[in-house]
Amino acid sequence: MKLDRPLGISVPRNEQQVRHTLAPSNTGGQYILRVYPKLRSKYVYRGLVWVDGADFAVTRIEAEPAENPSFWTKKSQIHQEYGKVQGFWLPLKNESVSYIRLGGRATLTIEYTDYRVQAVQPNAATPSTQAAIQ
Secondary structure, eight states: OOOOOOOOOOOOTSOOOOOOEEEOOOOOOOOEEEEEOSOOOSEEEEEEEEEEETTOOOOEEEESSSSSTTTTTEEEEEEEEEEEEEEEEEEEEEEEEETTTTTEEEEEEEEEEOOOOOOOOGGGHHHHHHHHOO
16 A cells, blocks of 8 residues: 555645755754645646754755746746844745856856844834834
């Protein structure tokens, strides 16, 4: 008898299953989720999502749109990286690679640097902010 899901778990037919793996990392482990959208659309993606095993925060995404975003685009790839900065998980790098029918390859890269996370001082609130809180 072959099972495609663990015993005792029923998944409705219209829902997509998420398959996962646990991989070692510097912080103790990451879950690697293979995600599939329920519907094909240029606004949703399919691919891999890495989730930190301790904080359960997304650390990396490697994906592609579920549907081609344009006739002129043959294929698109999305690469996103996140890192922990002063206790907060923030974007470090976004890269999108598109293969264009007539133009070849186009790459857009955004790198985020010099984050400064500042604590909020309770007595530094403006009078309008204090009124909104009360």
